[in-house]
Amino acid sequence: MDLGLRGKKAIVTGATKGIGRAIVEALLAEGAAVGFCARSEDEVQATVAEFQAKGGEVIGGAVNVRDGDAYRAWLESTAQALGGCDVFVPNVSAGGGMDSEKNWWKNFEVDVLHTVRGCEALMEHLKKSGQGAIVIISSTNAIETFAAPMAYNAMKASLITYAKQLSQFVGKAGVRVNAVSPGPIYFEGGAWEMIKGTNPKFYESTLRAIPSGRFGTPEEVARVVAFLASPAASLVTGANVVADNGFTKGVRY
Numbered sequence: 338m339d340l341g342l343r344g345k346k347a348i349v350t351g352a353t354k355g356i357g358r359a360i361v362e363a364l365l366a367e368g369a370a371v372g373f374c375a376r377s378e379d380e381v382q383a384t385v386a387e388f389q390a391k392g393g394e395v396i397g398g399a400v401n402v403r404d405g406d407a408y409r410a411w412l413e414s415t416a417q418a419l420g421g422c423d424v425f426v427p428n429v430s431a432g433g434g435m436d437s438e439k440n441w442w443k444n445f446e447v448d449v450l451h452t453v454r455g456c457e458a459l460m461e462h463l464k465k466s467g468q469g470a471i472v473i474i475s476s477t478n479a480i481e482t483f484a485a486p487m488a489y490n491a492m493k494a495s496l497i498t499y500a501k502q503l504s505q506f507v508g509k510a511g512v513r514v515n516a517v518s519p520g521p522i523y524f525e526g527g528a529w530e531m532i533k534g535t536n537p538k539f540y541e542s543t544l545r546a547i548p549s550g551r552f553g554t555p556e557e558v559a560r561v562v563a564f565l566a567s568p569a570a571s572l573v574t575g576a577n578v579v580a581d582n583g584f585t586k587g588v589r590y
């Protein structure tokens with residue numbers, strides 16, 4: 338199936354590793370031009386060089402999405418450099434952590450505000466596209482209780498509500514908005530590799546909750562995101578697509 342992404346311009350946040358990096362790779366493989374960011378300049382440059390060596394049309398910038406002004410400036414300059422924006426994937430998260438007021442602010446500013454600011458800053462470009470698509474990265478932690486009360490889980494839930502409401506608001510302008518909720522995703526250098534070392538009991542119990550007995554990979558999430566971002570998913574908007582290999586147990590009608 339041709340997803341129809343060839344020649345489209347995409348912006349992805351947080352993409353020097355893990356799920357974000359795999360999303361950039363999937364979009365490049367479909368022929369899109371991609372701009373992405375992360376905080377580490379060295380890692381951004383190394384990632385750009387790797388993708389360019391494979392023939393990808395890609396640019397990267399070092400920015401902390403928590404800094405609203407710098408982040409908005411990066412989004413606008415990236416859209417200008419790409420010649421527009423058809424696809425936006427806000428992927429950065431401040432991650433989980435036991436509850437504290439500090440974590441609530443961090444997860445609000447990073448997970449929620451960077452997503453909202455990005456959607457607002459890029460909306461005119463997405464409307465101009467005629468086939469604009471936003472894919473917001475949430476988590477299964479938003480839809481089922483997990484581990485402990487955490488700002489991360491509640492803020493990820495708010496993103497699903499935001500995606501649904503925004504989809505209603507901008508649908509007339511030809512922009513689709515969806516959320517993707519991955520279950521546990523394992524990759525080298527990722528959170529689950531760290532948990533495997535620091536809390537093997539929790540790691541094993543999580544693994545046992547997945548019917549096939551294996552974690553997902555960033556590439557498996559990226560394929561779902563690429564589909565939703567593409568004109569091939571023209572009928573899908575306001576959805577929260579769970580990509581969790583059966584990790585969640587709830588029945589949702």
Ligand SMILES: NC(=O)c1ccc[n+]([C@@H]2O[C@H](COP(=O)([O-])OP(=O)(O)OC[C@H]3O[C@@H](n4cnc5c(N)ncnc54)[C@H](OP(=O)(O)O)[C@@H]3O)[C@@H](O)[C@H]2O)c1
Nearest residue numbers: 351352353354355356375376377401402428430476521522
């Ligand atoms: N991994 C999982 O099991 C899992 C499961 C469900 C949902 N998710 C969601 O999937 C998304 C990606 O997760 P991941 O595990 O792939 O993440 P990750 O390994 O933590 O990678 C995050 C990427 O974002 C960049 N980044 C982090 N903070 C940033 C900031 N403030 N500003 C700009 N860039 C920043 C990092 O580079 P720098 O450090 O250089 O900035 C890195 O490139 C997140 O929204 C996460 O909540 C993950």
